[in-house]
Amino acid sequence: MNRLLLTALLLITSSFVGAHNVVGGVYTIGDTIEGEAGFSNGDMAPAGIKVIVTDMQGASLGQTETDAEGVFRFKPSRYVTHHFTLDLGAGHTLALTLAAEELPAALAPTQAPAATAVTTAAAKSATALNSQIEAAVARQVKPLRRELRELKEAAGLRDIVGGIGYILGLCGIAALLRERKMRKETA
Known part of the structure; x- marks a missing residue:
């Protein structure tokens, strides 16, 4: 009986020690798509992981790689x-x-007539300001996104005690x- 109990406890603890899921997110910052990949235990993807980018039909749009923090960047060229x-x-x-709706507005197909030079300059200035604001907000939000994913994926104490x-x-x-x-055998 002791061996059975010990084996069960070892199986329980070893499964929780190594268990993790792959997690990640992708979003736009200015005219760039940025994403991050890692594991539910908080470890980020290692540098150099290839990121394949395709459209809905599977046609290649390009590729990129993760950096040392598990982050990748991709500059979209099509509104898909x-x-x-x-x-x-x-x-x-x-x-x-x-x-596609989350991509930069500059990639969206235009239906309006050609804009004047003044309107174009104002739009470029507004786009640059929006990009700077998005980048600043993204820097603040990124750690919160990572922490939220880790909390969602982590096994709680109640789950562990329940399993035991x-x-x-x-x-x-x-x-x-x-x-x-x-008892039956001895009777």
């Missing part, structure tokens, strides 16, 4: 939904999607059945 695929090894694959209780309950049932069998 972008799919990002990362292979983090050991069966860990991450697929992210950014809808479940295993101990099963061990108790097994011990009860074993005891009954032994």
Whole structure:
């Protein structure tokens, strides 16, 4: 019985120590798409992970790589939904999607007549200011996004205690059945 209990406890603790999921996010900052990839235990993807970028039909839009912080950047050239695929090894694959509507307005198809030079200059100035604001906000929000993902993915103490209780309950049932069998054999 002691061996069974010890084996069950070892299996429980080893599964929680190494368990993690792949997590990530993708968003626009100015005229660039930025994304990040990592694991639910807080580790970020290593540098040099290839990021394949395709459209909805699977046609290649390009590729990029993660940096040392698990972040990747991609400059879109077409107003289409972008799919990002990362292979983090050991069966860990991450697929992210950014809808075309979230891309920079400059890529959107235009229906309006040609603008005047003054309007164009004002639009460029506003776009540059918007890009700076988006970059500043993104720097502040990025750590919050990462922390939120980690909290969502982490196994809580209640989950761990519940799992241990479940295993101990099963061990108790097994011990009860074993005891009954032994009583029948001795009778």
